[in-house]
Amino acid sequence: MQKLKNAVFALALATVATAANGAAVEHLTGFVDVDRQLALEASLTKSLSATELAAWSKHLSAHAHHAGSPYGKENVQFIAELFRSWGYNVEIEAFDILLPVPKERELILEGPSGYRATLIEDILEEDASSAERAEVLPPYNAFSKDGDVRGELVFVNYGIPEDYEMLERYGIDVTGKIVIAKYGKSWRGIKPKLAAEHGAIGAIIYSDPADDGYARGDVYPTGPFKNSSGVQRGSVMDMPLYPGDVLTPGEPAIKGTRRLEIAAAPTITKIPVLPISYRDAEPLLRALGGEVVPLPWRGALPITYHIGPGPARVKLKLVFDWQRITIENVIARLEGATYPDEWVIRGNHHDGWNHGASDPISGLVALLGEAKALATLAAEGKPPARTVIYAAWDAEEPGLIGSTEWVEKHRLELNSKAVTYLNTDGNGRGFVSIGGSHTLEGFFNEVLASVIDPQTKVSLAARRRAMLSVTGDEKQREELESRKDLRIAPLGSGSDYTPFLQHLGIASANFGFGGESAHGSYHTLYDTFEHYTRFRDPGFVYAVTLAELLGRTTLRLANAQVLPFRFTGLADSLKLYLTELEALAEKKREEAKRNNKLLENNAYGLALDAKKTLGAPKALPKVPFFNFAPLQNALAHVEDSATALDKALDAGDLGNVDLVVLNRRLYQSERALTSTAGLPGRNWYRHQIYAPGFYTGYGVKTLPRVREAIEAKLYDEVDHQIAVTAKVLAAFAVYLEETRALIP
Numbered sequence: 247m248q249k250l251k252n253a254v255f256a257l258a259l260a261t262v263a264t265a266a267n268g269a270a271v272e273h274l275t276g277f278v279d280v281d282r283q284l285a286l287e288a289s290l291t292k293s294l295s296a297t298e299l300a301a302w303s304k305h306l307s308a309h310a311h312h313a314g315s316p317y318g319k320e321n322v323q324f325i326a327e328l329f330r331s332w333g334y335n336v337e338i339e340a341f342d343i344l345l346p347v348p349k350e351r352e353l354i355l356e357g358p359s360g361y362r363a364t365l366i367e368d369i370l371e372e373d374a375s376s377a378e379r380a381e382v383l384p385p386y387n388a389f390s391k392d393g394d395v396r397g398e399l400v401f402v403n404y405g406i407p408e409d410y411e412m413l414e415r416y417g418i419d420v421t422g423k424i425v426i427a428k429y430g431k432s433w434r435g436i437k438p439k440l441a442a443e444h445g446a447i448g449a450i451i452y453s454d455p456a457d458d459g460y461a462r463g464d465v466y467p468t469g470p471f472k473n474s475s476g477v478q479r480g481s482v483m484d485m486p487l488y489p490g491d492v493l494t495p496g497e498p499a500i501k502g503t504r505r506l507e508i509a510a511a512p513t514i515t516k517i518p519v520l521p522i523s524y525r526d527a528e529p530l531l532r533a534l535g536g537e538v539v540p541l542p543w544r545g546a547l548p549i550t551y552h553i554g555p556g557p558a559r560v561k562l563k564l565v566f567d568w569q570r571i572t573i574e575n576v577i578a579r580l581e582g583a584t585y586p587d588e589w590v591i592r593g594n595h596h597d598g599w600n601h602g603a604s605d606p607i608s609g610l611v612a613l614l615g616e617a618k619a620l621a622t623l624a625a626e627g628k629p630p631a632r633t634v635i636y637a638a639w640d641a642e643e644p645g646l647i648g649s650t651e652w653v654e655k656h657r658l659e660l661n662s663k664a665v666t667y668l669n670t671d672g673n674g675r676g677f678v679s680i681g682g683s684h685t686l687e688g689f690f691n692e693v694l695a696s697v698i699d700p701q702t703k704v705s706l707a708a709r710r711r712a713m714l715s716v717t718g719d720e721k722q723r724e725e726l727e728s729r730k731d732l733r734i735a736p737l738g739s740g741s742d743y744t745p746f747l748q749h750l751g752i753a754s755a756n757f758g759f760g761g762e763s764a765h766g767s768y769h770t771l772y773d774t775f776e777h778y779t780r781f782r783d784p785g786f787v788y789a790v791t792l793a794e795l796l797g798r799t800t801l802r803l804a805n806a807q808v809l810p811f812r813f814t815g816l817a818d819s820l821k822l823y824l825t826e827l828e829a830l831a832e833k834k835r836e837e838a839k840r841n842n843k844l845l846e847n848n849a850y851g852l853a854l855d856a857k858k859t860l861g862a863p864k865a866l867p868k869v870p871f872f873n874f875a876p877l878q879n880a881l882a883h884v885e886d887s888a889t890a891l892d893k894a895l896d897a898g899d900l901g902n903v904d905l906v907v908l909n910r911r912l913y914q915s916e917r918a919l920t921s922t923a924g925l926p927g928r929n930w931y932r933h934q935i936y937a938p939g940f941y942t943g944y945g946v947k948t949l950p951r952v953r954e955a956i957e958a959k960l961y962d963e964v965d966h967q968i969a970v971t972a973k974v975l976a977a978f979a980v981y982l983e984e985t986r987a988l989i990p
C-alpha cells in the first residue's frame with residue numbers, strides 16, 4: 247500500500263469541454279488529471295466493436311449452457327482463454343452445489359374432461375436453435391420439491407397476498423387443493439411459497455397471453471412475444487431467505503463445509519410446482535367452474551375465467567434428480583498499478599436456462615468487450631490504478647449460486663478490499679436504467695452524461711430525462727426540475743449484485759437498457775441468437791453502448807484519485823423512504839378505519855348482489871400511531887454529517903490527507919449500513935436500507951425492518967424496528983463525521 251501526499255487538489259471542480267460529443271461539459275469527480283482520464287475513456291470507446299460482440303454472442307449462445315451442462319463447461323474454457331489472451335490473471339473457481347433437474351414431469355386433467363399436458367416447446371423452422379433437444383433442459387422450476395399430488399384446481403390470479411385476500415372474500419379456501427397462478431406481479435418463487443402457506447398441496451404457474459403473449463403483440467417467430475408453447479423456466483428457491491447453494495447457507499459450498507440434509511434445506515419449496523405454457527393451461531382453466539373471476543383477474547385466453555375450486559381435478563407428479571454438480575466461476579484480474587489492494591469488481595453471469603442469447607449473453611459480451619479494452623490500455627502502459635476483477639458467474643439462474651458462494655468464500659478479503667460491484671445481465675434496446683447504492687448516485691449521473699445514446703445522439707442522461715418527462719409519474723416529473731441528479735432505483739434482488747450489496751455491504755449497481763424491445767422469450771426455448779438479433783438488439787448497438795457505459799464506470803472507479811462517493815444524495819433518498827413509511831402507516835390507518843366502519847354499518851352486506859358471491863372483508867386490526875421520531879432524528883443527523891463531508895470533499899483542497907485511508911473510509915461506508923444481526927427472520931440479509939421483499943421476491947423494500955412490519959400488520963413490532971434502524975443510521979452519521987475529520 248502506498249501513501250500518497252498530494253498537497254492541493256483541484257478535484258471536484260475540474261471541468262473540461264469535450265469535443266467528443268460536442269454537447270456535454272464533463273465533470274469528473276475525484277480526478278486531478280481529467281484530460282488524461284477522458285483520453286483513456288475515448289480510446290476505450292473507440293476499441294469497442296459490434297462485430298466482435300456479435301461473434302462472441304453467436305459462439306456462447308450456440309447451444310444450451312445451463313449450470314453443469316457440457317456446453318456450459320466449454321463456455322467457461324472459452325471465456326477463460328479470452329481473458330488469458332488479453333493478459334489477465336485467470337482463475338476458475340469451482341463449487342459443489344445441489345441442483346435438481348427433472349426426471350419425471352406429469353400434469354393430467356383427470357376430470358371432468360381429460361387432458362394430458364404436453365409440457366414441450368415447439369421446434370420452429372425459423373429458429374434453428376429451437377431444434378436442439380439433446381442438452382436442453384425441459385421447462386421446470388428449479389428447487390421445487392418432488393411430489394405426486396391429486397386435487398381440485400383453484401385459479402389464484404397472480405398468487406400474491408392480495409389475491410388470497412380476495413379468495414377469502416369469496417369464501418374460497420385452497421387447503422388441500424392445487425392452485426394455478428399466472429406469471430407476473432411478483433417473483434415466481436413467491437407463488438408456491440404463498441400457496442403452501444395457505445394450505446395448497448401443489449402449484450402450477452403459466453404465462454397468460456395478456457401479459458407477454460398475443461395480447462401484447464405478434465408471437466414468435468412472427469414477432470417477439472410468447473407463442474402458445476413457450477414456457478418460462480426459473481428458480482423457485484426461497485431466495486428472500488438466503489440465495490446460493492441451498493445446503494450451505496452463509497458458507498461456501500466447498501470441501502469441508504458442513505451441508506444440510508436436503509430435507510432440512512429451508513429454501514426448497516414446501517409443495518411441488520411446475521411452469522406450463524398457455525396452450526397447456528387453457529384446457530385446465532376451461533374445466534374450472536365456480537364463480538367467474540373478478541374483472542382484474544381476467545387474462546386473454548378465449549374462455550370465461552372461473553375461480554373454481556373444481557370441478558377440474560388434476561394430477562401433478564414431479565420427480566427430480568437431486569444431483570450435486572460442479573459449477574465454475576471465471577475470475578480474471580488486472581492488477582492495479584497504484585492501489586492493488588482496492589478492487590473494482592465487474593460481473594455478469596454466464597449460465598443460461600437454455601441458449602440464453604439475451605439472458606445472460608447480451609450482458610456478458612459487453613463485459614468481455616470492456617475487459618479487452620482495459621487490457622489493451624494496460625498493454626499500452628496505461629494500467630488501472632486499482633485492481634479490476636472481471637467475473638463470469640455460473641449458476642445464477644438456479645439461485646445466484648456462483649456469485650453467492652464466491653462472496654461467502656472471500657468474505658474477509660472482500661470486506662477489506664472491495665470498492666464496488668458493478669453488475670449487468672440480459673440487455674436490450676432502449677432507455678438506460680440503473681439501480682444501486684445511493685452513495686454513488688452523483689457519480690453514476692456523471693457517467694450517464696458522458697455516454698451518447700446511439701439512436702438519438704443525446705447523452706443517456708438526457709434521453710432518460712426526456713422519457714421521464716413524458717411517461718414519468720407526477721413525482722418523477724417534479725424531481726426532474728427540483729433535483730440535480732436522476733434518482734437511481736434502490737436494488738431488491740434478481741441478479742448477482744445481491745450477495746455483494748445485501749450480504750456484505752459493498753456499494754453496488756445494476757445496469758441495463760430496455761423499453762424498446764419487450765418480448766416473451768425470457769427463460770424459454772426461444773431466448774436464442776435468432777430471436778435476439780431480430781428483436782432484442784439487432785446489430786448489437788446497445789450491447790456496445792452497455793460496454794461503453796460500464797467500461798467508463800469501471801475505469802473511473804479504478805482511476806479516481808479520490809473515490810467519487812457522496813452522501814447527500816443518499817440522505818435525500820432516505821428522507822423519501824421515511825416519508826413513504828409515514829404515508830404507508832397513515833394509509834393503513836385510514837383503510838382499517840374505513841373498512842371497520844363499513845363492517846359496523848353492514849354496508850357490505852347491504853351492497854351485495856342477489857348471489858352474495860363476494861363476502862365482506864375481514865375486520866382489520868386498528869393501526870396505532872408509531873413513533874417515527876428516532877428515525878427522524880437519526881436522519882437529520884445523517885443529513886448534517888453528509889452535507890459537511892460532501893462539502894469538504896468538494897472543496898478541492900484535501901491538504902495532507904492520506905488518500906489510502908480516506909478512500910478506504912469512503913468505499914467502506916456502505917458496510918456501515920449493514921448489521922451482522924441481519925434482518926428479522928433472515929440474518930443472511932444484512933443491509934438495513936435495501937432488501938428484496940419477503941413477499942415480493944425481486945421487488946425492493948427500503949428500510950425493510952419498518953416497512954415489512956407495517957405491511958405484515960405486525961404493528962406491535964414497528965416502534966422496535968424503527969429504533970433498531972435509527973441506531974444504524976445514527977452510527978452511520980458518526981462514521982461520516984469521523985471521515986470528515988480526516989480532512990483538515
Ligand SMILES: [Zn+2]
Binds near residue numbers: 606672
Ligand atoms: Zn440473467
